[in-house]
Amino acid sequence: MPRTATTSDVFNAIAEPRRREIIDVLIDGQEWAVGDVVARLQLAQPAVSKHLGVLRKVGVVTVVKRGQHRMYRLDGEKLKAVHDWVKTYERFWTHQIDRIKERAEQKAMERIARENESPKDGSKTNR
Template identity: 35%
Template sequence: MSENRLRDVYEAIADPTRRRLIRLLAESEEMPLHELTAQFPMGRTAVSKHLTILKEAGLVHDRKVGRETRFRLNPSPLREVQDWVAFYRKFWTMNMLRLNQLLEEEEE
């Protein structure tokens, strides 16, 4: 885990609400808390707690604009997840190719 991150990125993306927040932030440059809260059947405090976890994992940055807090996605930590998934994608592709070869050999 990166030294500037307080929380593991895998832990942060494990929750469906946080994954949805990431998706919403990926679809816009920046969103204020009240707009994000409007997308969920929970209160502002609950959404803020999820955003704090994403922020601790380095996935979200925030800034104050007057009395409003705006959030934006920092996708860099997701590279770690992408690399992990890519390794297993290759692993399963190779195993499926081997299985296919074995099945073809049995048919002959």
């Protein structure tokens, strides 16, 4: 089965870890030149430009030309579809975290109860 093009939608575009790193750089809302992103991530300029091109095609970043530089800015609104989709699954990990917390509290109570048990001679144990 052929793989879906990375420029088909936001989900495919951000599936690439390097693109998510670029989004993390652009998160401050400021305009960034390609060279600045290259320096920040220590990646090759052609790779950064290619990734920015994919993000631009799906609308996650915008680009304007300022002199000889192309300046990129994050359009966070385009990531809302990802947020909304992931949010539907939040109850699963929230439930798991609650279960982990309950189990940890139960284990702590059991440990305290064991530490406070008296030996047969009636004295308390010190662990």
